[in-house]
Amino acid sequence: MVDENMKRSNFEVLGMCCATEASLVERILKPLHGVKDVSVIVPTRTVTVVHDVLFISQSQIADALNNASLEASYRPHGESNNIEKKWPDFPTMACGLLLVLSFLKYLYPSLEWLALGSVAIGFPKVLFRAIASIKALTLNINILVVFAVCGTIAIQDFTDGGVIIFLFSIAQWLETRATHKAMVAMSSLTNMAPQMAIAAETGERVDVNEVKINTILAVKAGEAIPLDGVVVDGKCEVDEKMLTGESFPVTKESDSLVWAGTINMNGYISVRTIVLAKDTVVAKMSRLVEEASSRKSQAQRFIDNFAKYYIPVVVLISASIAVVPAAISVPDIEPWFHLSLVVLLSGCPCALILSTPVAIFCALTKAAIxxxxxxxxxxxxxxxxxxxxxxxxxxxxxRGEFSVTDFSGTDDIDNETILYWISSIESKSSHPVAAALVEYGMLHSIKPVPENVENFQNFPGEGIFGTIDGRDIYIGNRRIGIRAQSERVDCQLQFQSNEISAKKQYCGQTLVGVFSLVDAxxxxxxxxxxxxxxxxxxxxxxxxxxxxxxxxxxxxxxxxxxxxxxxxxxxxxxxxxxxxxxxxxxxxxxxxxxxxxxxxxxxxxxxxxxxxxxxxxxxxxxxxxxxxxxxxxxxxxLARKTTRKLIENVIISVGFKCAILALAIAGYPLVWLAVLTDVGTCLFVILNSMLILQENKKDESESSTRSNKYGNFLEVNVDVRKGLLSDEKCGKGCCKNVTDHVETTKARKIESCGNDHGSYMFVEVHVGKPCNDLCLEKVKMCDEGKMDKSIDDLELSETSGIDECCKNKCCNEFVDVDVDVISSLGGKTEIIIE
CATH class of the missing domain: 3.40.50.1000 (HAD superfamily/HAD-like)
Structure with missing residues (x-):
């Protein structure tokens, strides 16, 4: 009963700046009665709470966070609140306006007091968070800012106080804007599946969260599949790119599995749901990414532990710089106060603390996508x-998609009986070989009868065992023969060759048959x-x-x-x-x-x-x-790129802080520059980490051009024919006509090289024969006046048997490969071989 009341709720906490405030969130929520677990994802300002709804609700959890001015709101499952603020809030804008007007003090001295007004408007929100942090025994940026502002007011430097408050408020707004992209990337996973589904029987639109298992849903062409399920009627092609990365549509028909969030590109299908909305593959993916992001890496744990000691040390040093000169009656202590404030603000570790989690979150999200x-x-x-x-x-x-190429049985037992034993026992196994053996039996009109199998056992790395019709049957490799204590363990039949896997069947200690299987x-x-x-x-x-x-x-x-x-x-x-x-x-x-x-x-x-x-x-x-x-x-x-970003973030975070401190020690303790540097380094860390989410075209091109220098690979069907190009296809009068059809195979289509005639595509085809037997070379036939015909008429020129006239007039470049051809985009390609 307790488990039924446990709920996993997500909250967006816009007032959370960095990991130091993440600990504040945990200290606020964990003591609450009914809260079982709290995980914080700093980059997206998301908090996930596992709680008992009988003791505490979502609104109560949000209220507890908002009492500390953390701007928390509940996010329903599968939805994302709009955290992208186009403009700063009113207190921030008012604070900035008064601060700007206060700079007119050089013309109108009385306007200097407007700076104090800017502090009065922006200070309360920071003060409330600082008080909440003190109550939770957490030392974070809010407390440092409060100390700094109080220091400026103590020396009556109201302008610096206003600058600190305004820049700090603007920094949080900018960070929210910047991290919105990370949230959008994450939302591409969480929002992949639609929130509404259509019931097949009534045509009524229903919330996916209310759809039960075994409900029949209708999915029309162009619509996203709402829940994981099995196709019960209809046929279509489904785009699974967002889920699996598969470039081409996958055909779905009766009994095919379909996944929530994938797109029905054509046709109409009825789908029987097999899970609830919270248990779809997409939902599990989202949870895994969120959970992974909440788990701190080794580098992040080190930085967080460092910050625990670093902040108190900075506060003590800053206080010492302010107090000691006053205690020994230094004549002019104002520069020391400014130096103290610079040390205090430069000591804020927000950028350093953000350097790791933001980059790792972006990398995890990118990898998931x-x-x-x-x-x-x-x-x-x-x-x-x-x-x-x-x-x-x-x-x-x-591929793990075996097919039986041959079967040999002994003279003692007829093949039908052996196939009956094998298909019945293998039907109880989930190994890829089992499906091939059962299918082979079905092709020979032998139906498996798994209910007749007793004592079924699986021996990993060896094979399986079962008793059927009172016979002990062992099926597997040579190791299973040893287990069966057979004297013919190493028996090899004549049809077996190196490329074929053999599965042997023993009736007791007697070898009764051998299957040969192949897997590409x-x-x-x-x-x-x-x-x-x-x-x-x-x-x-x-x-x-x-x-x-x-x-x-x-x-x-x-x-x-x-x-x-x-x-x-x-x-x-x-x-x-x-x-x-x-x-x-x-x-x-x-x-x-x-x-x-x-x-x-x-x-x-x-x-x-x-x-x-x-x-x-x-x-x-x-x-x-x-x-x-x-x-x-x-x-x-991606992982190596992320590591580089982490190093860059740490160097920038620490380097600029050290530069500001060095400048202050040299006699230029500029408080506003210290705040600006803190804001700038935080934004750099976030934006630099966001680059991980971008498509790295250089990396992508390297990946493809290492195999072929002409671009990205796709899958296409290729029609292989004998002969050479005809005169009219060649356009130069030096090629022969295409002859008979040979075979159909698979090819990998490569990105266009581009020319005036259209998009010629280079296609690499492996037909499983030695290159020197086919005498094939690759021909690149980009423009430069070398081809006269249109894309639709363009086919391969087989180069090895063509005279120098054709090579010089039709061809541009030669590269040694198995087979390459030229094709129109998306069209069927004819491979011409001699």
């Missing part, structure tokens, strides 16, 4: 220092590994499969992986990770099926997949929302 969820700032710091990345093979480097490498796997090399990071492949299969995958990746370990059990993967960690920080990437020990052992474990189990995986420190492992080197670059 890109499809990688990090569970804390510490892991971001670790990622920036990574020296080795270990990959699981199945489902990570390869993921598109982008080679590119990801090459990117890691350019970043100075080693790549390691860990697999439980045979060494022959592992080396075949290595050959498919052009032997780009630095180290390959095969025939591993899950605990052996963890042991290897331990050894790799001795050589430097190590990351482990896996799909989570048999990788939990290795993920937990690594300095940072990254699990793959958008499933709820992946989001809830406690053994991983990060979650890759898509299956695109190219996100890993992108994340490392």
């Amino acid at each position: 890109s499809g990688l969820l990090l569970k804390g700032g510490d892991y971001l710091e670790t990622l920036s220092r990574i020296k080795t990345v270990a990959f699981d093979k199945t489902g990570t480097i390869t 490498c993921r598109s982008g796997a080679l590119e990801a590994i090459e990117e890691l090399k350019l970043l100075g990071v080693r790549s390691v492949m860990l697999t439980g499969d045979s060494s022959q299969v592992a080396m075949y995958v290595q050959s498919q990746l052009n032997h780009a992986i630095d180290i390959v370990h095969a025939e591993l059990l899950p605990h052996e993967k963890a042991t290897i990770i331990e050894n790799l960690k001795k050589q430097g920080p190590t990351a482990m990437i896996g799909d989570g099926i048999n990788d939990a020990p290795a993920l937990a052992t690594a300095d940072i474990g990254i699990s793959m997949g958008i499933s709820g189990s992946a989001l809830a995986n406690e053994t991983s420190n990060a979650i890759l929302m898509s299956n695109d492992i190219r996100k890993v080197p992108e994340a490392i670059r």
Whole structure:
């Protein structure tokens, strides 16, 4: 009953300046009866409170914060208050107006008192916060400002007092404006899913928070899917880019999973909801980012601890500078008072304290938008220092989509019986191989009967076991044969080759059949590994499969992986990770099926997949929302960029403060300059950190041009044909006609080079044959008068068999690759091979 009353509420606290006030928020809220937990995200001025609604409501929590003038307001789930203030509040503007008028004192001396009026208008809000801080035994910027203003009034320097108040108020307004961008970025996650849904039966619009599980919703073309669910009717293409980073629309039909926040691009579908609004993938992503932001990184903890001692020391030094000269009767103590105020204001550590959390929050948000969820700032710091990345093979480097290429049974038992045993037992397994074996049985009209299976067991890294029709059946690799105590563990059939994985079936101790399966490498796997090399990071492949299969995958990746370990059990993967960690920080990437020990052992474990189990995986420190492992080197670059920003922030924060102090010691104790410097460094830290959120075009172009210098990769279908270009297509009269069709494959389309005729696209195609057999070279055919035909007519010129006339007249540049072609944007491309 108590759990049902627990509620997680978000509040926006605009009066929170930096981490010193975050501790004030915690000291105010934690003692309240009914409050169980408080987490503060300084960059977005957000406070999350877990509380019992029977004892304390959202309005009471907001009132407690507002009693300290912290400008708190409750933010309903999935919504974001408009924290972007276009103009400062009235007291700040009035304070500034009176201060400006007071500078006319040089013409009208009586106007000097207007400066005191500016202090009177702006001072109360700061004073209330200072009093609340004192009550909470928290020393922060509000107390320093109160001391400084009181000091200026004591020496009757009203103008400096007004400057301090005005600049401090303006600083908070500017910081709110600046941090609004971070909040907008965060809102792109929280507000991804719509707040209203359409009931399929009635057509009525309902609040998503009121939609129950198993409700049928209607989603029309152009609309965002409101809740995670399963398609029960209709067919469409869904844009999942914002969630997974997938560039191309994904086809959805009956029984397909769809996710809240993704866009139905065409068609009409009915969706049966499978979770509540608070449990959608998008909602979990948002919570993970918020929780990660509230967890302090090692650098942030160090700076916060430093500030705890730094502020009291600064106050003591400032007080000593003011009191000691007066105690020893120094003739002119006013310069000492000004020096004391400069030390006090220059000692404000707001910029230093903000230097880390703002940058880390922006990086975590950027990573989440890109499809990688990090569970804390510490892991971001670790990622920036990574020296080795270990990959699981199945489902990570390869697609994990097995297909059976052959099956051989013994003469003792007919194939139908073996297939019945296998499909029935495998239907109880979640391993990718299981689906392939069950499908193979279905293709041979064998339906699985899982209810007939008894004593089902899973042996990670080996295989599975089950009893069916009184027979003990073992299915797996050679290790399962050892467990079955078979005498034919190392039996290899003639059809088995290095690129094929074998699954053996034992009836008791007898080998009764062997399946051969193949699993292709993921598109982008080679590119990801090459990117890691350019970043100075080693790549390691860990697999439980045979060494022959592992080396075949290595050959498919052009032997780009630095180290390959095969025939591993899950605990052996963890042991290897331990050894790799001795050589430097190590990351482990896996799909989570048999990788939990290795993920937990690594300095940072990254699990793959958008499933709820992946989001809830406690053994991983990060979650890759898509299956695109190219996100890993992108994340490392982001982490390193963030580290650079942290260093820049700290240098600027400390450097300018030291410069102002040096200037004051040299005889120029300018109070207004000290305040302006404090404001400026805070804004620099925020704005510099915000650069992390921007698209870094240089980094993006480097990522793509390292694989091909012509731009970004996309996926397209390519029609492969034999022959050469026709005379009319070539335009120069030196090519032959296109002949018969060969095969259809996948290609990666690359960004346009641009010319007068239109957008020619370069496409790299790997057809799985040696380059020297195809005798292909790449032709770049940008403008300069070298092509006469339009984009629609443009096709590939195969260069190896064309005479020098065609090369000189039709071609501009040659580069050695497997196959490259020229294509119109979005069109089907014909690859011409001899």
